Amino acid sequence: MPKPATAPIGVVLARTAKTAARAFDHALAAAGGSQPIWQILISLKTTPVANQRELADAVGIQGATLTHHLNGMETAGLVTRRRDPENRRVHLVTLTAEGEQLFLRLASAAIAHDERMRTGLTDTEIAQLADLLHRLAANVTDS
Helix, strand or coil, X not given: CCCCXXXXXXXXXXXXXXXXXXXXXHHHHHCCCCHHHHHHHHHHHHCCEEEHHHHHHHHCCCHHHHHHHXXXXXXXXXXXXXXXXXXXXXXEEEECHHHHHHHHHHHHHHHHHHHHHHCCCCHHHHHHHHHHXXXXXXXXXXX
């Protein structure tokens, strides 16, 4: 079997994704957050009052994992949880003023990270990259 001329694209993509994710983790940590907290905050910004099931679905994590994160966020004063008056089994989650402030800091960090990722790339190249990534995803998605 001949040796490939380049590394397999899946390997390059996986390494790049890990590198980008680590850099994003570092940027969020420097701003006082993490990717799970960022995902929860941004979901609450788009749906200001959400029940925990909706929030877990929006973030893409299991309910128990969300509960773990919300416990820490509630202790830190970032969110509040209260029972839904129409369904006492459901908890509604809302951002506090402190949560809003952290969202703004993390949003600035996320924007700066995105700008850093785009360094040296033209708008055309960014559009091409997005198209190629979508096509790669489509190639491996069961349809």
